[in-house]
Amino acid sequence: MASLTPQPYKGARDFYPEDKRLQNYIFDTWKRVVERYGYEEYGAPLLEPYEIYAAKTGQEIVNEQTYTFTDRGGRNVVIRPEMTPSISRMVAGQRQELSYPARLYSIANFLRYERPQKGREREFWQLNADIFGVEGVEADAEIITLASEIMKAFGAKDSMYKIRINSRKLINVMMADYLELDVMQAQLMIKLFDRKDKISHEEFRDQAAEVFDEDQAKKGLQKIAHLLSAKTMGELPESLLGTDAVKEVRDLFTLLREQGITNAVFDISLMRGFDYYTGIVFEVFDTHPDNNRAMFGGGRYDGLVGLFGVEPIATVGFAPGQTMTEEFLKSHDLIPKLRSTTDIWMIVLHPDALPGAQKLATALRKEKVTVAVDISGRKLDKQMKAAIKSGVPYMLFVGENELRDEVYSLKEIATEKEQKLSFERVVTTVIDHRHKRRSTL
């Protein structure tokens, strides 16, 4: 038989312990921040019925990017490409049992069939945090604050990222009343705005012209130019300024200022790809010249829970991804030194000492020290080489003399410092070292 390849599936990643440490650092940071704000963790199934995405997710994702198949029972299912439909379904399922505002989060993997590239994989991990049951813009402010707090928890300075904010309500008014587009035209225009940064200025203009009725195109393009030149809300066309949508965005900026957020900006061109948004939308944007792009976003989607046969519930949420976060941390040199979860690699000096070494390891573990015993029976130098290669901070040398005298040689691998220590001192030395490393994060 030809041998199998050790390569992972295209667009998926193997997380060896070093990669997994970084992933865990990201997950733990997310967890810590959202739990501080009272968000509780949930879990959702990997597979969902096809219909729940067909309903409201963007067309491109459902038709071209989902992993859709028929199960052995003839059900048409999808490996979740995002969490929003699943959590909406779950909230609908316990609409009466939940307590509002309901704050929920999950950290989970998703699949989309896209061309793998920097910062984008077919299998990817996201935090999803959503607040249910608040109609007021206070909920939008909280979600945007959370997004910002997460960035800060990773060590980001305000200058390293920007929060772009817009409103679907304002977009709707702008499309219908200001640009005078019908529903179909508006939808095309929204998709075009969504692609704006990926195409040239000329392409954008030509494609925009095609959306308008022929006799409206010239005037329409002028209006779009006016819109895009507005750097603040105040520069928007007069007819938009008096709307409720604008008032809501203004209220939101006031709340964000109260939360100390100074790097949020209004951006009329921000659309967000998903069809389900109904109010405020936002995107967190990396300002680093090498990684100048949208990292993640979110917004309000008040209609989704209601698709599952219950009264709708006001909802705001967002979803940062692990890969984009990693790219951000790399660009800004914010990845901390992460060490192995194992404190000690125990070197067994002679096979006869193994039973005693195992007892010692058990005693250390009772004191919360993490110990890998070298049970290979190899010679001393081979055991030491393995310990050094493994990346653990300490080696502990244990032979029959050490067990008899109850004094052990502890060697810190990074400094090559070796000390003869009692059991108690081994414990305190190792635990202190672990805490010191943690507090420097």
Add this chain to the structure above:
Amino acid sequence: MASLTPQPYKGARDFYPEDKRLQNYIFDTWKRVVERYGYEEYGAPLLEPYEIYAAKTGQEIVNEQTYTFTDRGGRNVVIRPEMTPSISRMVAGQRQELSYPARLYSIANFLRYERPQKGREREFWQLNADIFGVEGVEADAEIITLASEIMKAFGAKDSMYKIRINSRKLINVMMADYLELDVMQAQLMIKLFDRKDKISHEEFRDQAAEVFDEDQAKKGLQKIAHLLSAKTMGELPESLLGTDAVKEVRDLFTLLREQGITNAVFDISLMRGFDYYTGIVFEVFDTHPDNNRAMFGGGRYDGLVGLFGVEPIATVGFAPGQTMTEEFLKSHDLIPKLRSTTDIWMIVLHPDALPGAQKLATALRKEKVTVAVDISGRKLDKQMKAAIKSGVPYMLFVGENELRDEVYSLKEIATEKEQKLSFERVVTTVIDHRHKRRSTL
């Protein structure tokens, strides 16, 4: 449009926060135990090429139970039904870079198309812990010790579970030399032994007779009866007793006794379903009369890494599942009281107090207190009802007077005890309570 159903996909579970807390308790317990033994976490892709299961996983699983489909690029892929092939592939991919003994673990979800029933779901979560690079039975002893330590970490007494142990090497000798079966017959007999507890004694006997050549059946059945009557290794037929396989099992029991394990038993009828096992196999068995069944197992599979084009590596591993663990904990009344990760539901007495309440919440969060602010703008009684329903331990009442005086009313929901406290006392009261709850676990 007809509304969508809020039901999850058949055989998959929605984990609402309460369910997720229990899942996290199980995951955290697994993590703590295996990390104490020096196991490091990894992550593997959800999808794998079909071929890696066709190679060595049991036929039934691959042909009837996998979620297999063709992706948009024409690749034949499987949603992982187990972790063993994936981690073998990953170890092969970094065979030179890893340090041996390599101890690796993951906690991940899997899918198998089976009939959902108590303790078995189509989507399920497992810990996988494996040790690579140790040929000696010390590795088998460590893995079985880990399995036992995990049970103890959940509060299990020795009498609540039993560890059944057998050896594939011994099974092979028994099939070939003692029962005189050829390779095909042996395979059928192994599958039959595997089903032994699920069928009647008569069915087992009749099907066993059919495996033998006709003229051998009578003698064969007598031999099987002899084998199954052996309650200890010493009662095995003479011809098996002198084999290396038996010596290895004896060495293993000595090591387990040294680790203080007293509830391990030899069981010649234990086979384990997967085709890849090559040495010691074991199963942890619930002894509770209401849940009297195998919970999980593991064993040695020295051949799997070698299928990926590299030199084989000795490997032992095991994989407890979340669902079976839950059933065990329920049967033995071992589920601890798990509380919300949120400490405080902040009741805002008047909308004008919201900005001040938010500032207070931010200050509490800096002290690691987890706070959900009621930003709904509802009346006091509605906010209080929501807080009580949510399951958080404390309500904190914040109005303009409280903010001015810097004294806040903290109410413990379970005891209805209400205290007027300074900021510092709110922090210490809540954090102390959280630690007290944790230490009773």
